[in-house]
Amino acid sequence: MTVATQSPRQAARTPSRGARRPGRGRRLVGRLLPLAPALLLLAVFFAGPLLWSVYTAFTDMALSGSAAVHFTGLTNFRRMFSDPSFVQSLELTVLFVVGSAVIGQNCLGLLLALLLRGRRQVIRTSITGLVIGAWVVPEVVAGFAWYAFLYKTGTLNSILGHFGLSQNWLYTTPMLAVILANTWRGTAFSMLVYSAALSDVPPELLEAAAVDGASGWARLRYVTLPLIRRAIVSNLMLITLQTLASFGLIYVMTGGGPGTASSTTPLYMYQQAFQFYQLGYGTAMALVLLVLGALFSLIYLRLIKLEDA
Amino acid sequence: MSAADAVAGQPAVPVRARRGRRGPGPAAGITSPARGPAALITYAVLALLFLAFLLPFAWLLLSSVETGSGLSATPTWHFTLANFKAVLNVDTVFRPMLNSLILSGGTAVLTVAAAALAAYPLSRFQLRFRKPFLYTILFATGLPITAIMVPVYSLYAKVNLTDSIPATILFMSASSLPFAIWMTKNFMDGVPVSLEEAAWTDGANWFQSLWRIVLPLMAPGIVVVFIFTFVLQWGNFFIPFILLLSPDKQPASVTIYTFFSQYGQVAYGQLAAFSILYTAPVVMLYGVLSKFLGGAFNLTGAVKG
Numbered sequence: 001m002t003v004a005t006q007s008p009r010q011a012a013r014t015p016s017r018g019a020r021r022p023g024r025g026r027r028l029v030g031r032l033l034p035l036a037p038a039l040l041l042l043a044v045f046f047a048g049p050l051l052w053s054v055y056t057a058f059t060d061m062a063l064s065g066s067a068a069v070h071f072t073g074l075t076n077f078r079r080m081f082s083d084p085s086f087v088q089s090l091e092l093t094v095l096f097v098v099g100s101a102v103i104g105q106n107c108l109g110l111l112l113a114l115l116l117r118g119r120r121q122v123i124r125t126s127i128t129g130l131v132i133g134a135w136v137v138p139e140v141v142a143g144f145a146w147y148a149f150l151y152k153t154g155t156l157n158s159i160l161g162h163f164g165l166s167q168n169w170l171y172t173t174p175m176l177a178v179i180l181a182n183t184w185r186g187t188a189f190s191m192l193v194y195s196a197a198l199s200d201v202p203p204e205l206l207e208a209a210a211v212d213g214a215s216g217w218a219r220l221r222y223v224t225l226p227l228i229r230r231a232i233v234s235n236l237m238l239i240t241l242q243t244l245a246s247f248g249l250i251y252v253m254t255g256g257g258p259g260t261a262s263s264t265t266p267l268y269m270y271q272q273a274f275q276f277y278q279l280g281y282g283t284a285m286a287l288v289l290l291v292l293g294a295l296f297s298l299i300y301l302r303l304i305k306l307e308d309a
Numbered sequence: 310m311s312a313a314d315a316v317a318g319q320p321a322v323p324v325r326a327r328r329g330r331r332g333p334g335p336a337a338g339i340t341s342p343a344r345g346p347a348a349l350i351t352y353a354v355l356a357l358l359f360l361a362f363l364l365p366f367a368w369l370l371l372s373s374v375e376t377g378s379g380l381s382a383t384p385t386w387h388f389t390l391a392n393f394k395a396v397l398n399v400d401t402v403f404r405p406m407l408n409s410l411i412l413s414g415g416t417a418v419l420t421v422a423a424a425a426l427a428a429y430p431l432s433r434f435q436l437r438f439r440k441p442f443l444y445t446i447l448f449a450t451g452l453p454i455t456a457i458m459v460p461v462y463s464l465y466a467k468v469n470l471t472d473s474i475p476a477t478i479l480f481m482s483a484s485s486l487p488f489a490i491w492m493t494k495n496f497m498d499g500v501p502v503s504l505e506e507a508a509w510t511d512g513a514n515w516f517q518s519l520w521r522i523v524l525p526l527m528a529p530g531i532v533v534v535f536i537f538t539f540v541l542q543w544g545n546f547f548i549p550f551i552l553l554l555s556p557d558k559q560p561a562s563v564t565i566y567t568f569f570s571q572y573g574q575v576a577y578g579q580l581a582a583f584s585i586l587y588t589a590p591v592v593m594l595y596g597v598l599s600k601f602l603g604g605a606f607n608l609t610g611a612v613k614g
Contacts, residue, residue: 056460061463287456
């Protein structure tokens with residue numbers, strides 16, 4: 001972010017028309033000039049709010065009009081970790097990420113990629129088309145579709161009713177409901193990543209393993225998986241990042257309820273900041289989410305190489 | 310194609326892998342048993358997954374064209390377009406969709422313009438800070454935008470920018486910029502520098518060179534970045550939900566939610582019809598996008614960042 005804040009200033013200091021060879025300094029400024037609009041946008045609307053959130057998190061800022069904002073130090077953070085609802089929301093977030101991203105999307109995506117490998121074109125196209133369709137649909141619509149699917153008079157229950165298994169899924173198992181919905185919605189990404197990675201596994205290795213008498217499972221476990229290790233880890237990082245801050249889907253399906261039974265940290269944050277007008281407290285939670293996201297993002301960065309940069 | 314490959318920029322999706330993805334590859338014969346009970350199990354699992362992915366759509370598709378539909382996808386075999394007729398008016402569909410178009414279109418234009426400019430020096434010049442800058446950009450693509458929304462709201466409220474469409478577009482652009490810069494830079498790397506050298510000799514400056522030579526050559530890449538940004542913002546619920554307060558400024562993603570939650574007795578058939586109208590543009594644009602990227606599989610490269 002140092003770059004983001006310094007360069008526009010630098011560019012503004014020397015008026016330059018991207019001149020061709022007017023000495024080193026001016027040439028550099030000319031070369032940096034095209035970066036200015038993007039840097040300006042990023043500095044004002046991206047880095048700005050980030051820094052603002054660091055400040056706000058240490059204050060008692062509220063939406064309710066009181067003009068006086070006090071610096072309260074670590075109060076918000078202390079309150080947060082002694083707030084059972086917040087701790088519960090963190091647990092639910094972890095459950096949501098592990099259940100829907102790490103287990104659901106990741107494993108189902110790998111399974112689909114493995115099963116679809118070498119199938120007939122018709123089968124591949126129809127299944128990938130459908131799975132990608134679930135991914136392309138806007139999250140609010142996906143939320144409606146799953147709400148209707150799991151509702152007490154919904155599709156699933158009218159099927160399960162024949163077996164006497166129907167119940168109000170959104171009330172009895174709200175976390176399972178949103179985990180399934182998010183798995184449905186996000187599997188396409190993992191499937192695409194793994195299809196690409198699998199097609200890069202040299203067939204000779206699998207052939208050799210087969211000749212040596214390795215079973216299908218052994219070939220997967222000892223040949224294929226180690227070879228696509230990199231794709232697995234970067235996929236896990238990316239879907240974790242996408243799932244961590246998921247809001248719309250849960251908000252539409254359960255609204256965090258019943259009670260707080262499916263209130264993950266983004267929903268609890270929204271509730272505290274915008275329904276109870278505790279901006280400072282909400283921002284402190286946002287900061288916790290950001291730090292979590294930043295950690296995953298850093299791990300992801302370490303995994304990929306910028307080839308020529 | 311080569312440009313799409315460049316987007317990947319990752320060992321997970323190498324160039325080589327792009328070929329022969331259609332149809333059974335050489336590995337197929339070995340790893341997928343084409344006969345016997347194993348094949349039967351495979352097809353059974355695939356059929357089951359197909360159903361599992363299809364069923365949640367069923368309600369959406371069926372109740373949009375049926376009368377008096379509730380929340381179950383039980384076909385009543387009374388098909389009608391009444392639900393679509395009922396929602397096709399200014400307040401329910403047209404104005405929110407126009408707002409969506411303004412928000413996503415404005416964001417996509419601004420993002421593509423700023424990203425194309427920013428990508429030029431990053432792709433063309435040897436700059437000392439290029440590597441840390443690109444790392445910062447990649448890092449920023451991973452940050453959860455949802456978490457930034459609370460501070461953004463309090464910042465916007467301080468300077469009276471809430472409920473303003475242009476201000477919302479500015480924030481949406483900033484949030485989509487890191488990934489757009491990353492994609493555009495990779496597309497631009499696919500255009501050989503040698504083509505520009507002639508122009509430089511003739512005295513063209515960087516802008517002429519970018520505008521007349523580089524951008525036309527990477528037009529497909531620009532289209533991809535544009536559509537990608539547009540589609541993401543079309544579906545964006547949280548940002549406009551927080552920043553736009555008056556109903557006549559809100560995009561379809563938000564009004565469709567209020568449509569669902571405000572009234573006691575929800576007209577579910579109309580909700581389904583509205584959902585389909587709202588989803589259709591995204592699905593069409595995705596079709597265009599996958600054409601440009603040479604098949605759906607290559608999108609992975611573009612989506613990873």
